[in-house]
Amino acid sequence: MTPLRLRGVTLRNRLVVAPMCQYSVTDGFVGDYHLVHLGRFALGGFGLVIVEATGVTAEGRISHGDVGLWSDEHVPGLARVVDFLHAEGAAAGIQLAHAGAKASSRRPWDGGGPVTEENARPGEHPWPTVSASAVPAGDGWPAPAALTVAELAGVRDAFVAAPAPSRGSRRACEA
Template sequence: MGKVKLFEPVALRDVTLRNRLIVSPMCQYSAQGGHVNDHHLINLGRFAMGGFGLIMVEATAVVPGGRITHGDLGLWSDDHIPGLRRIAEALKMYGAVAGIQIAHAGPKAASQRPWQGNGALDDSDFQRGEQPWPVVSASNKPYADGWLKPTALTSATMAEVKQAFVDAARRADAAGFDVIEVHCAHGYLLNSFLSPVTNDRKDEYGGDLEGRMRFPLEVIQAVRAIWPQDKPLFVRVSAVDGLREGMSIEDTIVFARRLKALSVDIVDCSSGGIAPRYEYPSSYGYQVPYAQKVRSEVGIGTAAVGLIVNGRQAEAIVESGQADLVAIGREALADPNFALHAEAELGTVDPKAPFASWPTQVAWWLQGRAVQIQTFSGRS
């Protein structure tokens, strides 16, 4: 049995992940009134049984108006706690750490589910009883042509949003989650403040990068102040906005230095989402260099995400120091046993302890099957 960095346990504050593979928060658009149901339990539970170290619950709205769609999860009420507690307990039962992303969709709120058009709510949605609601942003710029025009937040409504993030974080802790991630990417509310594409404010929350960072940093500081000190805090960023005139990687490095000063533990490096088009190259592992640059220049932990498709690729990322964690999204949906398959692929299963855990048993079986298949396919 060989040891590889990908499957070494990693400690973040007082929380230990069994490996460095995490499941990215991926919206399911299947909630009602913000509440989880059996779909969420089954979808997320299979990743825990599949051996991932950390599983992030999808973007969970801090207020009803912060939902992307009518099907988004919510944490704006104590009524949401019991269902989410059931999720957290199930993930822990199978050895994973339970995490949750808290979010406000901002100018991209009140939209259709992807399979209904993925645009702003329209007449066909109204006929199904799904009405739009007022949307807010840093400025009054709509996300794209045909989308709802947002109202720019005032100092009073900004204070309400910040308190909503704080209250949602308290509820996440009460529900038993050990990792929380503040969504600051993909054109949603906090990203709309950061980006010069969407922020044309003339007050202290606009203008140069210092002004544009102010509100997101205030929110993150408030969340860190009430989130238990023994539990890690992640922040997801769009390392580049996707448009050349938007946030650059250099801007993100400045932002990450401020996050480090606020005791953020991991910067989760995604990109894009500020507009429908993406002007940067994209290929396998295309966002990994962003995680590497933030990690090396800021000295903060990072998670790499984006077209990471197998165990050897993931191992190369952490072994070379490009990132501390590897987040798997679409590939996890296609293969919920991604972590077990990677463990078998990299030969890290201990044959002397095949019954140590459910994932170990499965990985050991998969490794044996791989050997059998290779041997069989090699026969003439």
């Protein structure tokens, strides 16, 4: 396998695991599920393993089951996964995300579409969504609140803050 150099990171080969939402965490916290799910790809020899779409804000999650990085408290779980990937020779990546009008969705195997009080899992209420415009994601979806320019800057800042070294989350996003 030919190593691939990308700026400061050298992958051991060109095999990359794309981000794949698992909708399998609570309140954004990864645990054993993600250690096994992502760790197996490192054991399998991939050069780069990219963590699934990860909410930079709670309201920007696709679903209640999304991985999150809007709090320092999310860092240890992700760092544990990254340490394992590195120990097995893989580089780690993460897809930082904001779902906009598609936030507050049901998990695909629950039927997809927007969460409502009627179809919600116990304790998993719908939440008001925000986006760049008030255009709904589709028929039957609630209209998101249109963010102001200042509020959009806040979303931008959340993307910047999510992997910020000062928050101790550096290892969660660096190879």
